Amino acid sequence: MIDCLVVGGGPAGVTAAIYLARFHLTVRVVDAGQSRVTWIPRTRNHAGYPGGIAGTELLERMREQAREFGIEVEHGLVEQLEQVEGGFSARLATGDTITGASVLLATGVVNNGPPISPELHDLAMARGLIRYCPICDGYEITDKHIGVIGNRTHGFKEAVFLRTYTREVTLIAPDQDLELSDTEHATLAELGIEAVGGPCASLRIEGEQIVAPTPKGDLRFDSIYPALGSVIRSELAMSLGAKGSSDGCLVVDDHQRTSVPGLYAAGDVVKGLDQISHAMGEGGVAATTLRNDLAERRALWR
Ligand SMILES: Cc1cc2nc3c(=O)[nH]c(=O)nc-3n(C[C@H](O)[C@H](O)[C@H](O)COP(=O)(O)OP(=O)(O)OC[C@H]3O[C@@H](n4cnc5c(N)ncnc54)[C@H](O)[C@@H]3O)c2cc1C
Known part of the structure; x- marks a missing residue:
């Protein structure tokens, strides 16, 4: 022993x-x-x-x-x-x-990952197009255009946290609805964080950006943070x-x-x-x- x-x-x-x-x-x-x-x-x-x-x-x-x-x-x-x-x-x-x-x-x-093939996921990670840890690398996305895939309070909190680094934050529901309270919706509106319903389809890389296909159309970002637990x-x-x-x-x-x-x-x-x-x-x-x-x-x- x-x-x-x-x-x-x-x-x-x-x-x-x-x-x-x-x-x-x-x-x-x-x-x-x-x-x-x-x-x-x-x-x-x-x-x-x-x-x-x-x-x-x-x-x-x-x-x-x-x-x-x-x-x-x-x-x-x-x-x-x-x-x-x-x-x-x-x-x-x-x-x-x-x-x-x-x-x-x-x-x-x-970490639970976003919808994307494993090969593209690893490539996007290596290029900083997908990021998982705002505390670790939020600094690097200062003033960039950021997407957060998540819902409920977890997605909400991640988007609000990232808003301290940049004005350009969009919160996207992975499935149908963001499932937020009225107060959370009001806070997002106050902070200028765009709220987009899902589902979010498979992500893809286009040039220097990552694209999230949503019912609202293709949304392009410098980085996406999955907030999926x-x-x-x-x-x-x-x-x-x-x-x-x-x-x-x-x-x-x-x-x-x-x-x-x-x-x-x-x-x-x-x-x-x-x-x-x-x-x-x-x-x-x-x-x-x-x-x-x-x-x-x-x-x-x-
Ligand atoms: C994309 C990304 C960026 C990050 N950036 C930073 C950063 O810049 N700065 C920072 O401080 N932190 C960062 N982090 C967080 C950091 O990686 C973690 O906090 C750290 O790795 C935690 O260390 P750990 O030893 O607890 O777990 P881990 O490093 O995850 O190690 C756990 C190990 O246990 C093994 N294991 C699990 N179950 C079993 C089992 N049953 N039998 C045998 N082995 C098992 C796993 O395979 C794994 O190898 C980042 C995380 C991610 C995902």
Whole structure:
């Protein structure tokens, strides 16, 4: 039985693994290879990288640092987690099992995408025509012509947030209706945000712009932000009865402990700010708590 299994090899998981290895604990990291960091063409708000850095390069640097302490991120999918005597047993898609005294979940989230073919989606992302994170890159669309595909309060809030960067914001319903309250409609009108009913058909790229076909015609934008929610990868913890928020994120205490003893969580899968720096910070806190809890359990100082 190892000291800790880290599920997820993004910024939260790799940061935690570096700390754990440097605490002289035995640790393995299993990762399914879909870190949201790899979606980032160039992050410019992560401190320490003047001029920004590509997400793939940033993740590779973190993993290179982990290798210095003997951690090699293993490609794999953890399909099931069970509590066993003294810890947890994780079953991988290959059928292999890993047992650990503690488990740290750093499994992140997956954004729901807009209607567009996967190839065009990736091209549009690389060119900044599709963007997912206004906090991360709203700065880059200052004074540009922006579309938001979304409805209800989530779509509304994203459009209003982006309005602080540019006057040219259009909110488009993915399906039929925007499903907004009268007050929300009034606020959009007051801010000069155009509200367009759906359905929004498959997006396409035309020259330097991205085109959203709507019942109102083809609408052209410099960038589109899908505000279509995300899938929270909290299912392993939930299956053990861990406490979750109404939107499916894991609820942890101030030290990243879930409600299941020995099970910790860090990064986007936890309710909080979905940012690299935050994920790394939570990874460090989780690893240190885990180390101290393990020391208590085993009286390591004796
Ligand atoms: C387009 C885009 C741009 C962004 N730009 C920025 C930016 O500029 N600045 C910024 O700070 N943040 C940015 N973010 C957010 C940032 O990417 C995330 O906050 C960060 O990646 C969270 O790290 P994490 O380790 O929690 O999760 P992730 O990086 O998503 O890693 C989670 C990993 O866990 C794996 N996993 C999930 N379930 C399992 C399982 N059962 N078994 C094994 N592995 C599993 C996944 O495959 C994935 O590799 C951006 C996000 C997107 C989508």
